[in-house]
Amino acid sequence: xxxxxxxxxxxxxxxxxxxxxxxxxxxxxxxxxxxxxxxxxxxxxxxxxxxxxxxxxxxxxxxxxxxxxxxxxxxxxxxxxxxxxxxxxxxxxxxxxxxxxxxxxxxxxxxxxxxxxxxxxxxxxxxxxxxxxxxxxxxxxxxxxxxxxxxxxxxxxxxxxxxxxxxxxxxxxxxxxxxxxxxxxxxxxxxxxxxxxxxxxxxx
Amino acid sequence: xxxxxxxxxxxxxxxxxxxxxxxxxxxxxxxxxxxxxxxxxxxxxxxxxxxxxxxxxxxxxxxxxxxxxxxxxxxxxxxxxxxxxxxxxxxxxxxxxxxxxxxxxxxxxxxxxxxxxxxxxxxxxxxxxxxxxxxxxxxxxxxxxxxxxxxxxxxxxxxxxxxxxxxxxxxxxxxxxxxxxxxxxxxxxxxxxxxxxxxxxxxx
DNA sequence: CGTATGCTCAAACGATCGTTTGAATGGCGA
DNA sequence: TCGCCATTCAAACGATCGTTTGAGCATACG
Numbered sequence: 001x002x003x004x005x006x007x008x009x010x011x012x013x014x015x016x017x018x019x020x021x022x023x024x025x026x027x028x029x030x031x032x033x034x035x036x037x038x039x040x041x042x043x044x045x046x047x048x049x050x051x052x053x054x055x056x057x058x059x060x061x062x063x064x065x066x067x068x069x070x071x072x073x074x075x076x077x078x079x080x081x082x083x084x085x086x087x088x089x090x091x092x093x094x095x096x097x098x099x100x101x102x103x104x105x106x107x108x109x110x111x112x113x114x115x116x117x118x119x120x121x122x123x124x125x126x127x128x129x130x131x132x133x134x135x136x137x138x139x140x141x142x143x144x145x146x147x148x149x150x151x152x153x154x155x156x157x158x159x160x161x162x163x164x165x166x167x168x169x170x171x172x173x174x175x176x177x178x179x180x181x182x183x184x185x186x187x188x189x190x191x192x193x194x195x196x197x198x199x200x201x202x203x204x
Numbered sequence: 205x206x207x208x209x210x211x212x213x214x215x216x217x218x219x220x221x222x223x224x225x226x227x228x229x230x231x232x233x234x235x236x237x238x239x240x241x242x243x244x245x246x247x248x249x250x251x252x253x254x255x256x257x258x259x260x261x262x263x264x265x266x267x268x269x270x271x272x273x274x275x276x277x278x279x280x281x282x283x284x285x286x287x288x289x290x291x292x293x294x295x296x297x298x299x300x301x302x303x304x305x306x307x308x309x310x311x312x313x314x315x316x317x318x319x320x321x322x323x324x325x326x327x328x329x330x331x332x333x334x335x336x337x338x339x340x341x342x343x344x345x346x347x348x349x350x351x352x353x354x355x356x357x358x359x360x361x362x363x364x365x366x367x368x369x370x371x372x373x374x375x376x377x378x379x380x381x382x383x384x385x386x387x388x389x390x391x392x393x394x395x396x397x398x399x400x401x402x403x404x405x406x407x408x
Numbered sequence: 409c410g411t412a413t414g415c416t417c418a419a420a421c422g423a424t425c426g427t428t429t430g431a432a433t434g435g436c437g438a
Numbered sequence: 439t440c441g442c443c444a445t446t447c448a449a450a451c452g453a454t455c456g457t458t459t460g461a462g463c464a465t466a467c468g
Contacts, residue, residue, distance in 0.1 A: 007445085023321060025229045029426065039447055044427060046445095116313075116320030116373075117227060155396045162370020163363040163404075169320075192359045199407030200367075200400045211415085233456065243417050248457060250415095 008046050010036040013103060015057050020106035023113055024054055055125060058114070061098065061107045062126075066133045068094035077140055084201060087140050088160075088194045095168055096186050112169035145201065160197045167193055212250050214240040219261050224310035227317055228258055259329065262318070265302065265311045266330075270337045272298035281344055288405060291344050292364075292398045299372055300390050316373035349405065364401045371397055 014036035018027035029050060033040045047053040072090035076082045099105040114122050142153055167189060176185040218240035222231035233254060237244045251257040276294035280286045303309040318326050346357055371393060380389040 023227075023229070025227070025425095028424075030424085039445095040426095041428080041447070042445085050426065113320045116317045156400065159367040159371060159397070159400045162367040164366070165370060166366020167363060193363070195407065196360060196363045196404045199403040203399065203403035203407075229455095232454075234454085243415095244456095245417070245458080246415085254456065 007036075007038050007042055010038060011043060011046065011053065012057060012060060015053055016061075016103055016106055016110060019054070019057060020109040020113070024117070054122075057107075057110065058122075058125070059129070061104070062130055065094055065098050066130050068097075069133055070136065073136060073140065077136075078143070082140075082144065084141070084144055084198050085194055087137065087144065088197050088201075089190070091137055092164060092190055092193050092197075095164070096190050099168060099186075108168045112165055115165065141201070156201050160200055163196060163200075164193060211240075211242050211246055214242060215247060215250065215257065216261060216264060219257055220265075220314060221310055223258070223261060224313040224317070228321070258326075261311075261314065262326075262329070263333075265308070265315075266334055269298055269302050270334050272301075273337055274340065277340060277344065281340075282347070286344075286348065288345070288348055288402050289398055291341065291348065292401050292405075293394070295341055296368060296394055296397055296401075299368070300394050303372060303390075312372045316369055319369065345405070360405050364404055367400060367404070368397060 011032070014032050015027070018032050018035060021027070022031075029043050030040060033042060036042075043050065043053055047056060069091060072094060073087070076086045076090060095108070099108045114126075138153070138157060141157060142148075142150070145153060148156070176182065180188070215236070218236050219231070222236050222239060225231070226235075233247050234244055237246060240246075247254065247257055251260060273295060276298060277291070280290045280294060299312070303312045318330070342357070342361060345361060346352075346354070349357060352360070380386065384392070
């Protein structure tokens with residue numbers, strides 16, 4: 001049992017790295033199992049299929065991420081002194097902290113690829129399992145921006161989401177300089193993101 | 205010769221659709237040539253390889269897109285009465301007009317996938333062939349926002365780019381309602397994007 | 409007319425893919 | 439100790455991939 005857990009986790013870790021580097025189709029089970037140091041058949045034995053492995057890779061990270069988001073939101077939700085910055089921070093900071101360790105950062109790229117690939121089954125999986133998080137945040141934004149029509153609010157949240165995904169997946173030209181620590185760079189990123197998003201959400 | 209041009213264009217058209225739907229790896233030459241109504245060997249005969257076909261798909265659209273962007277920028281560049289909105293419009297509207305016809309919209313998804321796939325050869329190709337466009341726009345933004353440090357400007361342009369890519373590739377939840385014409389929806393998208401980007405670029 | 413050229417076609421090539429199989433392995437309870 | 443059960447392993451399966459081949463066909467040119 002102890003070894004089987006280790007095998008499963010080794011597969012999940014290697015999968016996260018290779019999916020981020022080469023995509024879901026591009027990473028083969030042979031590359032993946034070789035990197036994990038396990039037998040080729042282990043994936044189908046432990047997960048059933050490659051597609052279910054993909055689902056588990058998502059589930060492992062997103063469960064943790066969205067739990068922390070909901071916790072952060074729960075502490076400020078509905079309070080009279082809550083600001084837009086607070087809600088944005090509750091949404092953004094857990095994601096940035098997740099991307100602190102290397103494999104977490106890779107997962108952000110996995111997530112961005114999943115969006116880009118427009119895979120309907122994957123989108124449905126995300127919507128079914130984590131859609132309530134987005135709805136909860138949207139409701140809180142609506143409370144703090146009562147002057148905005150629903151349709152206008154949706155537009156703005158959509159554009160904020162694009163900026164976040166872009167920044168967190170490391171697409172852009174901004175890279176961490178060598179003389180800035182990982183922690184400091186993450187804090188800079190969070191502040192830029194939040195200020196930018198506040199401006200985009202609240203402008204007249 | 206007349207038929208051969210037709211064959212090449214049929215392949216390019218079908219490739220754009222299938223690459224957007226299934227990705228570069230996901231779309232096979234057999235699906236692609238079947239959809240184009242040409243023989244399987246025609247791709248290697250006319251383009252040399254699948255990878256060179258991918259490059260041609262990009263070149264055909266991006267040449268037109270960036271020419272129009274540079275034309276639009278050239279008309280306002282350096283003038284005293286030019287606004288941030290003008291520069292953003294010069295950047296955004298050609299892309300939205302390209303995505304007017306169906307295959308152009310599909311190409312935007314192709315482009316977004318290419319970014320997400322982090323393919324270094326493709327990124328180098330984009331940087332070599334179209335990097336000057338981004339530099340020109342950045343220089344004009346710098347002229348109009350002299351109070352911003354270079355580093356701060358790069359951050360904001362990066363986040364704007366993320367929002368644009370997200371919106372133009374149709375990732376988000378905003379879909380065109382049935383009672384809104386394609387043209388009207390495109391205009392709404394442009395205005396939301398520009399107002400959002402102005403707020404993000406100019407906030408204190 | 410003969411031949412050269414540009415293009416299309418069916419067929420096959422070797423490689424790689426996800427998955428399955430059946431035997432070997434090893435620890436744990438009866 | 440014996441047998442069971444979970445796990446690992448090498449090997450093979452059929453399918454599909456990008457690419458190549460060589461024959462077939464048409465048009466243009468000497």
